[in-house]
């Protein structure tokens with residue numbers, strides 16, 4: 001749109017040297033397949049369209065369920081407010097081969113899905129990463145789908161290809177159900193889905209033919225020999241942060257991890273027996289964390305100098321997903337979608353600290369070390385460790 005307000009409700013563009021493209025990949029006609037949105041360095045394509053931020057109306061229905069709203073209300077509200085929002089990446093733009101790019105697998109939070117962390121994923125791609133934002137099928141996403149092969153008889157009358165989207169919605173906790181048990185099971189599946197996505201990208205990198213059941217005109221062969229297979233990391237927000245920890249403990253090819261405002265509840269007790277050897281950066285908001293959660297993070301860090309925690313002052317849990325950029329007014333205040341800090345400032349701190357940490361632990365040859373001080377919690381609006389007091393209560 002052209003009116004002034006919409007200009008401000010834009011997801012920030014990547015600030016790195018590369019233009020960014022994005023495309024969707026789904027394998028197998030089953031829930032066990034992989035589903036991810038790939039963000040990647042692309043050739044400049046000023047004439048190409050930006051990708052739709054929330055690509056199907058069923059995601060609005062899923063968000064309504066997750067937020068305990070009526071679907072008929074939620075679907076119309078979301079359609080009205082964010083139906084025309086695009087993310088600043090060109091849909092199916094031509095991949096730009098060049099150097100071998102490091103790979104980043106991204107895991108979304110509870111009630112989220114693959115497309116709503118685009119500010120982070122696009123920034124990383126603009127800085128020279130290939131980013132695979134997975135969509136989890138563990139029923140923790142607001143909505144997700146797989147393509148079911150239609151039986152021959154049905155497909156004759158339908159004009160579109162014989163594919164039918166089978167939707168899976170957010171599974172609410174049942175009364176009496178123990179949350180820790182459900183979330184621990186889900187985080188194991190989430191970690192397997194991150195490892196599956198890693199293997200899928202490596203398969204494409206090796207030049208093997210991969211069938212994308214989503215039939216886009218993106219040329220997957222252009223990715224051949226473009227992934228730096230020794231420089232792979234995993235990143236995620238909240239439930240996705242717990243997924244980072246489980247993925248690191250299961251897959252050594254993830255060389256390091258970044259957990260954004262991690263939710264530690266789903267993490268199994270075995271993790272604290274030195275199951276995570278790789279470097280790990282915790283980037284916390286000021287308002288989401290609480291003592292029990294922080295104590296688990298500290299226990300995991302223990303005295304490993306390669307595991308660090310920083311907190312962004314004035315930030316909230318929603319400072320990491322994209323809604324912090326596309327919302328305003330009473331909705332943003334009611335749902336605490338913005339902190340006191342400007343959303344762009346907060347995501348810049350998070351992205352710069354992430355890039356510095358990745359350069360250090362993936363041995364990148366870039367200039368991201370300019371932000372090393374942020375990883376030590378030094379700089380405006382950032383502190384080392386946490387603002388949460390975890391000292392044992394003084395005896396009365």
Ligand SMILES: CCN(CC)CCN(C[C@]12C[C@](c3ccc(C(F)(F)F)cc3)(C1)C2)C(=O)Cn1c(SCc2ccc(F)cc2)nc(=O)c2c1C=CC2
Pocket residue numbers: 063066067068108109110111112116142237238239240263317318321323327331335337
């Ligand atoms: C009442 C629902 N109740 C469910 C258990 C709690 C709901 N809740 C707080 C919310 C998400 C909120 C939200 C978003 C987005 C709009 C919108 F209007 F902008 F779309 C509004 C309102 C409602 C802030 C969270 O779950 C927080 N959270 C999240 S939020 C991830 C997310 C999901 C959907 C999004 F669109 C954007 C971001 N990811 C996690 O991994 C974890 C937690 C908590 C523990 C682990």
